[in-house]
Structure formats: C-alpha cells, structure tokens
Amino acid sequence: MLHIVACIKQVPDTKIIKMNPKTNTMDRASAPAILNPYDAHAVEEAVRLKQRYGGIVSVVTMGPPPAVKAIRKCVEIGADEGYLVTDRAFAGADTLATSYAITMAIKKIAEKQPVDLVICGKMTIDGDTGQVGPGIARRLDIPPLTSVKKVVEVNKQQGYAIVHRKLEDGYEVIQSSLPCLFSVEKEINEVPYSPLPNMLRAARYNPIVWSVNDLGDIDRTLLGLKGSPTIVAKVWPPEKPKGGEMLQGSTSEQVANLMDILREKRGLFRVKEGQV
Amino acid sequence: MNLDEYRGIWVYIEVRDGRIAPVSLELLGAGRQMADKRGVPLAGLMIGEGIRPLAETLFPYGADQVYVYDNRIFSDYRTESYMRAVIECARKHKPEIILYGATSTGKDLASAVATDLETGLTADTTMLDVNAETGLLEASRPAFGGNIMATILCKKHRPQMATVRPKVMKALEPDETRTGEIIDEHISLNEEDIRTKVLKIVRETKEKVRLDEADVIVAGGKGLGSKEGFGLIHRFAVKIGATVGASRDAVEAGWIDHEHQVGQTGVTVTPKIYFAIGISGAIQHLVGMRNSGLIIAINKDPDALIFQSCHYGIVGDAFEIIPMLMEAFQEEPDKEVSYG
Numbered sequence: 001m002l003h004i005v006a007c008i009k010q011v012p013d014t015k016i017i018k019m020n021p022k023t024n025t026m027d028r029a030s031a032p033a034i035l036n037p038y039d040a041h042a043v044e045e046a047v048r049l050k051q052r053y054g055g056i057v058s059v060v061t062m063g064p065p066p067a068v069k070a071i072r073k074c075v076e077i078g079a080d081e082g083y084l085v086t087d088r089a090f091a092g093a094d095t096l097a098t099s100y101a102i103t104m105a106i107k108k109i110a111e112k113q114p115v116d117l118v119i120c121g122k123m124t125i126d127g128d129t130g131q132v133g134p135g136i137a138r139r140l141d142i143p144p145l146t147s148v149k150k151v152v153e154v155n156k157q158q159g160y161a162i163v164h165r166k167l168e169d170g171y172e173v174i175q176s177s178l179p180c181l182f183s184v185e186k187e188i189n190e191v192p193y194s195p196l197p198n199m200l201r202a203a204r205y206n207p208i209v210w211s212v213n214d215l216g217d218i219d220r221t222l223l224g225l226k227g228s229p230t231i232v233a234k235v236w237p238p239e240k241p242k243g244g245e246m247l248q249g250s251t252s253e254q255v256a257n258l259m260d261i262l263r264e265k266r267g268l269f270r271v272k273e274g275q276v
Numbered sequence: 277m278n279l280d281e282y283r284g285i286w287v288y289i290e291v292r293d294g295r296i297a298p299v300s301l302e303l304l305g306a307g308r309q310m311a312d313k314r315g316v317p318l319a320g321l322m323i324g325e326g327i328r329p330l331a332e333t334l335f336p337y338g339a340d341q342v343y344v345y346d347n348r349i350f351s352d353y354r355t356e357s358y359m360r361a362v363i364e365c366a367r368k369h370k371p372e373i374i375l376y377g378a379t380s381t382g383k384d385l386a387s388a389v390a391t392d393l394e395t396g397l398t399a400d401t402t403m404l405d406v407n408a409e410t411g412l413l414e415a416s417r418p419a420f421g422g423n424i425m426a427t428i429l430c431k432k433h434r435p436q437m438a439t440v441r442p443k444v445m446k447a448l449e450p451d452e453t454r455t456g457e458i459i460d461e462h463i464s465l466n467e468e469d470i471r472t473k474v475l476k477i478v479r480e481t482k483e484k485v486r487l488d489e490a491d492v493i494v495a496g497g498k499g500l501g502s503k504e505g506f507g508l509i510h511r512f513a514v515k516i517g518a519t520v521g522a523s524r525d526a527v528e529a530g531w532i533d534h535e536h537q538v539g540q541t542g543v544t545v546t547p548k549i550y551f552a553i554g555i556s557g558a559i560q561h562l563v564g565m566r567n568s569g570l571i572i573a574i575n576k577d578p579d580a581l582i583f584q585s586c587h588y589g590i591v592g593d594a595f596e597i598i599p600m601l602m603e604a605f606q607e608e609p610d611k612e613v614s615y616g
C-alpha cells in the first residue's frame with residue numbers, strides 16, 4: 001500500500017490572460033483558472049502507480065478557496081483525497097515560503113498514514129520556476145528527483161524507487177531510497193479522458209480544508225510575504241514588438257529581397273556541398 | 277544575518293562529460309562586469325571527478341579564483357552530493373551572489389541549495405545587474421507566460437542566487453594573459469550518506485537536438501498543414517544547415533518530437549537567425565524566440581501576430597516561397613561560403 005501525495009496548483013491560463021496596461025498587473029478575472037497542466041501529469045502518474053501497486057493518492061494545494069475546483073479536477077483523474085491549505089497568512093509567498101507551507105501540510109497528511117512518495121509537476125505556468133518541488137524535498141529531508149520521465153519501479157518492501165531522469169542528451173537511470181520526491185516531465189504520461197464514475201465523484205467532492213491554525217507547530221515568520229526572501233521590485237511590459245518590415249512586391253521579388261538580407265549573414269549558414 | 281560579511285560573486289561551473297557548459301562561461305562574462313562594478317572578486321565553483329585540470333581554463337574567461345571539489349563521490353551529478361559541496365563552500369567563504377545556468381542540472385542544484393541556505397532564488401533570469409553600493413542583485417525575468425517582465429530582489433538574505441537562461445549573457449573573449457588562484461576544497465562525504473545512485477546513463481544515439489545552441493533555426497507551425505507538409509521545413513533546414521524548431525501545435529499534431537518545441541513549454545532559443553514559417557505568433561511561442569538576432573516570418577495571413585514580432589515578414593504561402601528560397605540558395609554563386 002503506497003501513500004502518494006501529489007502537489008498541485010490552480011493557475012490562471014496564461015494564454016488568455018489580459019494585462020492591465022496601467023498597473024502591469026494581471027487581470028485575473030480575464031483568465032480562467034485551470035489545474036496547472038504539468039500537475040495533471042503528476043496526479044496521473046500517482047494514480048497509475050496506485051493502480052500498479054495499490055495504495056491511495058492524496059493531492060494537496062496551497063491557494064485561495066476557489067482552488068477547490070482544481071482539486072476536483074484531480075479527483076476526476078483518480079485522486080482519492082484532496083487537501084486545500086488556505087489562509088491569508090500564505091499570501092505573497094515565494095518559492096521558499098511556498099515549499100515551507102506545503103511541507104507542513106504534507107507532514108500533517110502523513111500523520112494519518114505515512115507518505116512514501118511525493119510527486120510534483122515540472123513547474124507551474126504562472127510561477128514558472130520548478131523550485132517548489134526540490135524545496136519540499138529538502139524540507140522533508142528526502143531525495144529530490146527532478147526531470148523524471150519514467151518510473152521503472154517503486155518497491156516499498158525494499159524501500160527504493162528507480163526512475164529515468166531526463167538529461168540534455170538522453171536519460172539516466174537512478175535509484176533512490178523511499179520516501180523521495182519526483183518532479184515529473186510532461187512526457188511521463190498522457191492524461192486520458194476521465195472515466196464517468198470519477199467525474200460523478202468529483203462533482204460532489206469536497207476537500208479537507210486547513211487553515212494555518214490546523215498545521216500544528218508552524219513558524220509564522222516563514223510564511224507568506226514575510227517568509228519570502230525575494231520580492232518583486234518592479235514589473236514592466238516586455239518590450240513592445242516594433243513590428244517587422246514587410247517585404248513588398250511579387251513573390252519572386254520578395255524572395256530576392258530576402259536573399260539580399262540573408263547574404264549579409266551568410267557566414268552563419270553551414271551548408272555542406274552535396275546535400276539535398 | 278550580517279550582510280556585510282558576504283563578499284564576492286560566484287558562478288557554478290557546470291561540467292558535462294568533461295566539458296564546461298557554455299552557459300557557465302557566459303555567466304563568468306556577466307559576473308565579471310558585476311564584480312568590477314562592485315570591486316569584488318569573481319570565482320568559479322567546480323564540482324566533479326577528474327575536473328581539476330579544467331579550472332585554469334576559467335581564468336581567461338574572467339574568473340579570479342576557482343574553488344574545486346574533485347572527488348570520486350562526485351563522478352555523477354547527484355543533487356544530494358553536489359548540494360552538500362555548494363552549501364558547505366558557501367557557508368565557509370560567504371559569497372554575496374551565486375549564479376547558475378538555468379539548465380536542468382543548474383535548476384535542480386540551485387533549488388535544493390536555496391532551501392538549505394534559506395535564501396532567495398530567482399529562476400530563469402534573462403537580465404542581470406548589481407547595485408554598486410548596496411550590492412543588491414537585480415535579476416529580471418519574464419513572468420506569467422511572458423506577459424510581463426519582473427525584477428526580483430533579495431534584500432535581507434545572502435547569498436543572493438539566480439539561475440540564468442543559456443545564451444542571453446555573453447562570454448568574454450578569452451584573454452590568455454589572465455591568471456588566477458585555484459583553491460582545492462575537500463568535503464567529508466561517504467557513499468552511505470547519499471540516498472541516490474546513478475545506475476546507468478543512456479545517451480540517445482539519434483542526433484541530439486541542441487536548439488538552444490543553434491545559430492540558425494527553421495521553425496514550422498500548424499500552417500504546414502500535415503506531417504508531409506512539415507517535411508518542407510526539414511528540407512529547407514538541411515539545405516541551409518539549420519536546426520529544426522516547431523510550435524506546440526505542430527508538436528501536438530504529431531508532426532515532430534517535443535524536443536523541437538520552441539516556447540514557454542519548450543526550449544528558449546536565441547539563434548542569430550530564426551525563420552518562423554506558418555506560425556501564428558502566440559505569446560507562448562514568442563517568449564521562446566523573441567531574443568533571436570534576426571527573425572524572419574512567413575505566413576499567409578497578413579494580420580498574423582508574428583508579423584508584429586519579426587524583423588522581416590513575407591505574406592504568402594510557405595509552399596510557394598520556401599521552394600523558391602531553396603532554389604535561390606542553390607544558385608548562390610559564391611561557393612566559398614559553400615551554399616548548396
């Protein structure tokens with residue numbers, strides 16, 4: 001029986017998001033909140049391991065109350081239990097403060113049943129750092145395994161896991177003692193359409209909600225804005241695209257024109273004689 | 277924490293297969309400028325097995341000192357062993373700043389180190405500066421899918437740390453007359469203390485795609501219409517000796533592997549020339565390529581967003597234009613640059 005905890009986050013869909021040009025802040029209302037796409041793979045992998053070895057999957061998120069929706073999405077994928085850790089004290093957390101809060105929540109979850117494995121997504125699409133996963137692992141004092149693209153084996157009896165970690169030009173097969181933490185790549189699995197019974201269960205599912213007071217012996221100075229060593233000093237819109245020069249004329253004139261431009265850069269091309 | 281005790285700028289030197297990662301040299305270049313502005317030394321920190329001979333090659337690139345951990349236990353990169361070395365070295369010598377390449381190894385290592393040192397870490401930085409008096413590191417990065425740029429500061433904790441995207445900083449022209457000091461470091465660490473073991477390293481035999489290091493990229497999108505249509509991109513790329521890139525939609529259509537994807541969820545690239553062919557120019561794609569030297573867009577929709585983010589644009593059908601371009605390359609008379 002494995003107990004796997006997947007860490008998930010609800011994020012604004014950055015594809016649709018609009019920025020307020022005056023304040024340079026996100027107009028959160030303009031973007032639908034979704035389950036961080038990478039975290040869907042984390043939950044899916046947890047569910048697959050549960051199916052393979054038996055066990056339960058808990059998901060945990062630190063976020064505002066509407067994050068319940070993201071937890072329901074995880075239940076659709078097959079998670080058994082969801083924990084929403086929500087409190088004003090967490091607001092403004094950077095990755096260090098976030099990993100602290102989530103670690104405290106995982107410790108509390110582990111009181112019910114010891115945790116064998118923690119799975120995170122590669123990164124979030126809003127924070128976009130990939131730092132929270134390794135941070136949780138360090139705080140739990142378990143090995144962090146990032147860039148995991150395949151889980152070969154999880155052997156609870158003998159206390160180890162074997163995974164493939166993606167490298168720049170291949171992968172490494174790495175063995176770690178359990179418990180440990182994986183940050184998973186998107187390619188680790190495909191998240192299929194959820195089976196109907198999961199959908200029905202998810203629609204009615206209400207997660208366990210904890211505030212800071214529920215997290216036991218927690219050091220409040222390490223939470224939220226106060227506990228964050230980094231601050232955002234300034235935000236500004238990325239350089240406005242100036243817009244390119246559109247080449248004019250007939251197609252062959254345009255191509256000739258482009259060749260003139262490229263000719264100046266010819267040193268950059270390394271064309272070999274006799275290819276194509 | 278007495279911030280004044282911390283002095284000097286460090287670059288974590290990543291060694292892969294006995295070679296120094298290009299991003300480490302780029303960071304020495306950026307670090308040199310900041311160190312001069314602050315009037316402090318610039319050091320490299322190098323960990324591995326049999327790597328000591330590489331240390332002196334860092335001096336021409338700007339390092340004043342190189343800390344070296346050369347030990348069997350470091351033969352493979354492992355978070356647990358490498359982080360112990362970085363943490364111990366930082367506690368002992370107290371640098372004010374540590375920079376890492378935003379590679380998978382650099383990010384993995386820096387995330388773990390930052391947690392133990394309880395300090396701030398800015399991810400995927402694309403602009404770096406330091407305040408000459410206060411020593412505050414100003415690390416700027418794109419956020420929210422590239423919708424904004426943000427400058428991150430770490431005021432009360434040291435060392436200040438950042439991972440920095442490859443190919444955005446510039447390495448110095450090596451100056452062979454420069455010298456420096458190699459400082460050998462030792463750590464007592466036993467194999468039993470490490471809970472992970474690398475069983476095997478598998479190099480994929482297929483030619484590896486190094487989009488992030490390519491000088492010329494030909495990228496294709498959904499506009500190519502089909503896997504066969506995308507073949508045009510491959511042929512053009514081969515013709516001009518370029519590397520193939522793709523939009524996410526082309527990847528998701530199954531026309532090409534994910535490792536070719538450029539953008540927010542793909543690779544960030546900064547080639548000298550980037551061809552965007554049949555790509556609409558969604559913000560998630562733009563964040564991955566907009567720092568390219570010369571961007572050439574070909575799209576049949578005159579209102580395509582990509583035309584607002586390119587240097588030169590051609591409105592037209594890729595299937596007409598690319599073959600003509602390939603022909604033009606073919607006819608290029610100057611064989612010395614060996615066109616076709």
Ligand SMILES: Cc1cc2nc3c(=O)[nH]c(=O)nc-3n(C[C@H](O)[C@H](O)[C@H](O)COP(=O)(O)OP(=O)(O)OC[C@H]3O[C@@H](n4cnc5c(N)ncnc54)[C@H](O)[C@@H]3O)c2cc1C
Binds near residue numbers: 524541580592
């Ligand atoms: C969280 C998230 C992350 C994402 N990450 C990435 C990422 O990393 N990289 C990425 O690329 N996208 C990413 N996307 C997707 C992105 O938003 C766009 O959907 C995608 O880039 C569009 O791909 P495209 O331009 O190829 O396709 P389309 O938007 O369909 O554009 C095709 C273009 O081809 C043109 N065209 C059609 N036929 C021809 C022809 N014969 N000749 C010339 N032009 C032609 C059309 O006019 C059109 O402009 C992400 C989205 C999300 C939500």
Ligand SMILES: Nc1ncnc2c1ncn2[C@@H]1O[C@H](COP(=O)(O)O)[C@@H](O)[C@H]1O
Binds near residue numbers: 039062130
């Ligand atoms: N607020 C959060 N609650 C739960 N898990 C999180 C949270 N933020 C980040 N994570 C986890 O950490 C991973 C990396 O996030 P990030 O460092 O923000 O890119 C995510 O994919 C999640 O698995």
